[in-house]
Amino acid sequence: MSDAREITIYEVGPRDGLQNEPDDVATPVKRELIERLVGAGIPRIELTSFMSPKWIPKLADADELSKIAPRDPGVAYAGLIANQRGYDRFLDADLPVLALVVSVSDTHNRKNLNRGTQETLDAFRPITEQAKRDGKTLRMYASTCCGCPYEGRISTAQAMGVIEQLVAMGADEVGIADSLGVGTPDQIREVVQAAKGIFPADKLALHLHDTYGRALVNLMTGYDEGIRIFDASLGGLGGCPYAPGASGNLATEDVVDLFEGMGIPTGVDLDALIDTTLWLEQDVLKRPLPSRVFRAKAAKRGQDAG
Amino acid sequence: MSDAREITIYEVGPRDGLQNEPDDVATPVKRELIERLVGAGIPRIELTSFMSPKWIPKLADADELSKIAPRDPGVAYAGLIANQRGYDRFLDADLPVLALVVSVSDTHNRKNLNRGTQETLDAFRPITEQAKRDGKTLRMYASTCCGCPYEGRISTAQAMGVIEQLVAMGADEVGIADSLGVGTPDQIREVVQAAKGIFPADKLALHLHDTYGRALVNLMTGYDEGIRIFDASLGGLGGCPYAPGASGNLATEDVVDLFEGMGIPTGVDLDALIDTTLWLEQDVLKRPLPSRVFRAKAAKRGQDAG
Numbered sequence: 001m002s003d004a005r006e007i008t009i010y011e012v013g014p015r016d017g018l019q020n021e022p023d024d025v026a027t028p029v030k031r032e033l034i035e036r037l038v039g040a041g042i043p044r045i046e047l048t049s050f051m052s053p054k055w056i057p058k059l060a061d062a063d064e065l066s067k068i069a070p071r072d073p074g075v076a077y078a079g080l081i082a083n084q085r086g087y088d089r090f091l092d093a094d095l096p097v098l099a100l101v102v103s104v105s106d107t108h109n110r111k112n113l114n115r116g117t118q119e120t121l122d123a124f125r126p127i128t129e130q131a132k133r134d135g136k137t138l139r140m141y142a143s144t145c146c147g148c149p150y151e152g153r154i155s156t157a158q159a160m161g162v163i164e165q166l167v168a169m170g171a172d173e174v175g176i177a178d179s180l181g182v183g184t185p186d187q188i189r190e191v192v193q194a195a196k197g198i199f200p201a202d203k204l205a206l207h208l209h210d211t212y213g214r215a216l217v218n219l220m221t222g223y224d225e226g227i228r229i230f231d232a233s234l235g236g237l238g239g240c241p242y243a244p245g246a247s248g249n250l251a252t253e254d255v256v257d258l259f260e261g262m263g264i265p266t267g268v269d270l271d272a273l274i275d276t277t278l279w280l281e282q283d284v285l286k287r288p289l290p291s292r293v294f295r296a297k298a299a300k301r302g303q304d305a306g
Numbered sequence: 307m308s309d310a311r312e313i314t315i316y317e318v319g320p321r322d323g324l325q326n327e328p329d330d331v332a333t334p335v336k337r338e339l340i341e342r343l344v345g346a347g348i349p350r351i352e353l354t355s356f357m358s359p360k361w362i363p364k365l366a367d368a369d370e371l372s373k374i375a376p377r378d379p380g381v382a383y384a385g386l387i388a389n390q391r392g393y394d395r396f397l398d399a400d401l402p403v404l405a406l407v408v409s410v411s412d413t414h415n416r417k418n419l420n421r422g423t424q425e426t427l428d429a430f431r432p433i434t435e436q437a438k439r440d441g442k443t444l445r446m447y448a449s450t451c452c453g454c455p456y457e458g459r460i461s462t463a464q465a466m467g468v469i470e471q472l473v474a475m476g477a478d479e480v481g482i483a484d485s486l487g488v489g490t491p492d493q494i495r496e497v498v499q500a501a502k503g504i505f506p507a508d509k510l511a512l513h514l515h516d517t518y519g520r521a522l523v524n525l526m527t528g529y530d531e532g533i534r535i536f537d538a539s540l541g542g543l544g545g546c547p548y549a550p551g552a553s554g555n556l557a558t559e560d561v562v563d564l565f566e567g568m569g570i571p572t573g574v575d576l577d578a579l580i581d582t583t584l585w586l587e588q589d590v591l592k593r594p595l596p597s598r599v600f601r602a603k604a605a606k607r608g609q610d611a612g
Contacts, residue, residue: 181602182567184564184567184568185526185568186568186569187567187568210519210598211598211602212560212563212564212598212599212602213516213519213521213522213557213560213564213597213598213599214522214560214564215519216519216520216522216523217522217523217525217526217564219523220491220523220526251519254518254519254520257518258490258518258519258520258523261488261490261493262490262491262492263492291519292516292517292518292519293518293519296517296518
């Protein structure tokens with residue numbers, strides 16, 4: 001039986017995290033990362049993106065990784081695309097969830113995708129129609145929903161203008177992204193309440209960044225408003241390359257520990273997740289990862305080990 | 307006119323922060339820090355503690371610092387003590403607010419003050435009587451209200467047992483301290499609601515640590531329950547030397563930016579505070595301070611400067 005309090009983690013580390021890492025991570029190592037995440041009980045993973053390797057060189061192995069990622073009936077993989085060429089590769093890769101991102105901020109969208117917000121939405125329309133025919137699940141993000149590094153504060157009305165179009169295209173899930181982490185709880189509440197007027201709360205997701213330390217207070221606000229799907233990145237890996245000063249994504253460990261501490265099931269084995277992040281930090285990336293829960297628990301393990 | 311939404315920062319950096327720094331900070335530099343905090347609009351500052359220099363060597367200059375700290379009619383300085391000898395020094399130092407800390411966890415209290423919780427409370431009683439006669443304001447903390455590194459989770463009933471005694475001693479303000487940062491919003495809500503049954507909400511303070519990234523979500527929960535006084539430490543300086551794995555205090559910048567972002571007045575000039583933390587980090591401590599807001603804003607200043 002499902003618990004109405006239960007939450008679902010949508011893990012973005014392999015895509016949103018690794019695309020921003022300075023060092024290359026070998027495809028078999030990425031496969032091991034995915035396998036470990038699946039083993040820790042993460043039910044949904046944004047595996048990679050099918051962008052031009054010129055733009056996102058760290059994810060140039062998207063086709064190969066998709067082929068070798070371990071398939072598990074309990075886990076849904078998503079692949080991010082930006083255009084028809086990406087969709088064709090995504091289709092070959094045989095992943096169930098198509099992820100699409102558009103910025104509410106026109107300037108941010110131009111920096112990110114080289115065209116305006118409306119132009120991007122218009123280009124997405126035929127792709128989403130095809131994806132529907134191909135039986136794909138549509139995960140569509142509206143990014144910079146709270147603020148933009150170029151345009152400043154984004155109004156809720158402006159964000160809803162974009163979300164309405166995503167819903168009209170047949171989104172199965174809409175991700176409300178505060179890509180800069182500038183949102184405050186009152187703003188998140190206003191955005192989520194407005195979005196609930198357009199789309200069911202249980203199909204909304206929150207994608208938060210911890211730039212100003214507010215990711216968890218914003219997440220809790222979203223939870224109180226009925227949101228149950230939360231994007232997170234193991235160890236707090238990653239960020240947004242086009243948002244100056246933006247720090248990492250909200251860490252998966254921080255989300256899991258908060259909810260489990262309140263008796264709200266996440267389905268994730270925190271110890272196994274910390275094993276994974278420790279391995280990623282020490283054996284792969286060789287740089288400290290920012291998750292507070294990971295850091296505190298890893299320090300405690302060190303102490304307990306003497 | 308006072309705004310019922312307005313909050314008050316109780317700055318603990320000079321005491322709770324500097325006592326844990328590896329390097330000595332010269333007394334005139336501490337004086338400059340205090341002066342800068344006052345200039346940034348911080349209305350209440352825990353200046354120092356009057357403990358044995360054998361225990362807290364970094365604050366051995368408490369008497370001298372108290373003499374030279376700039377007096378401002380809008381700022382109330384507090385001094386922390388643990389016994390009668392400390393009270394005598396505090397009295398000589400002529401500070402208006404007497405701060406006293408006791409741990410709800412008996413084991414934590416023994417590690418911290420070398421005696422049990424009840425023994426500490428009994429020893430505080432005659433001191434608080436004298437302080438009342440001396441016209442001092444009593445700021446009394448109950449620490450480890452949510453959990454203890456030795457005893458695990460602390461029950462709300464156990465915390466209330468201690469808080470009741472602090473109230474009976476005539477506390478003017480009671481600080482609810484989650485010294486380990488283990489509290490979750492539901493637990494903070496339960497503790498605050500119980501405390502409001504004993505003591506007025508506007509005389510309660512929250513003292514939170516950000517070990518697991520939950521300080522701001524817990525702070526917001528306390529705010530929603532009517533708490534308006536929040537302890538914080540500039541830059542996120544400090545921690546608890548007797549709580550293994552505990553990371554820094556909640557950062558003052560993170561608190562100010564959250565509330566000001568919601569239009570809730572704090573009375574603090576965030577830019578002036580960031581100037582102060584930048585000076586402390588670069589010219590005094592020469593190590594990076596963890597506040598998320600400070601880090602993001604300092605990075606942005608660097609970018610804007612080219």
